[in-house]
Amino acid sequence: ELKVEQNPLFLSMQEGKNYTIYCNYSTTSDRLYWYRQDPGKSLESLFVLLSNGAVKQEGRLMASLDTKARLSTLHITAAVHDLSATYFCAGQETSGSRLTFGEGTQLTVNP
Amino acid sequence: GAVVSQHPSRVICKSGTSVKIECRSLDFQATTMFWYRQFPKQSLMLMATSNEGSKATYEQGVEKDKFLINHASLTLSTLTVTSAHPEDSSFYICSAPTGLERGGYTFGSGTRLTVV
Numbered sequence: 001e002l003k004v005e006q007n008p009l010f011l012s013m014q015e016g017k018n019y020t021i022y023c024n025y026s027t028t029s030d031r032l033y034w035y036r037q038d039p040g041k042s043l044e045s046l047f048v049l050l051s052n053g054a055v056k057q058e059g060r061l062m063a064s065l066d067t068k069a070r071l072s073t074l075h076i077t078a079a080v081h082d083l084s085a086t087y088f089c090a091g092q093e094t095s096g097s098r099l100t101f102g103e104g105t106q107l108t109v110n111p
Numbered sequence: 112g113a114v115v116s117q118h119p120s121r122v123i124c125k126s127g128t129s130v131k132i133e134c135r136s137l138d139f140q141a142t143t144m145f146w147y148r149q150f151p152k153q154s155l156m157l158m159a160t161s162n163e164g165s166k167a168t169y170e171q172g173v174e175k176d177k178f179l180i181n182h183a184s185l186t187l188s189t190l191t192v193t194s195a196h197p198e199d200s201s202f203y204i205c206s207a208p209t210g211l212e213r214g215g216y217t218f219g220s221g222t223r224l225t226v227v
Contacts, residue, residue, distance in 0.1 A: 040223070041221065042219060045216070050211075088154065088155070098145055101156075102154065103153075104154050106152075
């Protein structure tokens with residue numbers, strides 16, 4: 001059974017700083033997803049990572065996948081307040097199957 | 112593309128009553144729908160998987176007689192919380208698999224259920 005762990009669970013950072021959220025998973029995962037959730041809202045898709053070494057970037061966020069280490073990272077560059085949200089990674093064992101979510105990382109970017 | 116419309120967005124009901132939550136796929140056919148529950152400050156936990164035309168598959172610990180799931184068509188899946196209790200108060204989210212070009216999965220906007 002796939003298990004997904006994120007760290008840190010809480011992250012408070014200053015604007016302009018860089019930081020990384022880590023996502024470890026326990027068994028082979030067909031794909032790795034990153035989502036953003038604002039308070040009271042549903043999930044917003046950020047990235048889908050398909051293969052070892054995959055790297056995707058959108059604005060100040062960059063996600064990568066190392067399937068050998070069973071690790072994905074979400075790197076935040078020069079954080080701004082608008083990035084404050086909860087970020088989830090999720091894995092799936094096979095295409096179209098259920099997603100298994102990490103615990104989520106609550107990010108607060110302070111001015 | 113690949114929009115799942117979820118209604119209602121918020122509902123308050125009395126203990127002992129039933130509440131139905133609908134998820135409609137607007138521009139694609141959803142043969143599978145995943146139903147998640149999320150308590151405050153927690154992650155999403157899968158409750159059940161519904162497949163069009165067949166019985167839903169429930170996760171361990173989820174009462175199938177309490178959380179009735181129906182997936183009667185390729186565009187509509189419903190979750191009915193029967194005899195609701197305050198501990199059922201939660202955020203319920205549906206999700207359907209889509210193509211990778213659409214992000215892999217699309218999520219409904221969620222339903223905030225409060226049982227008083």
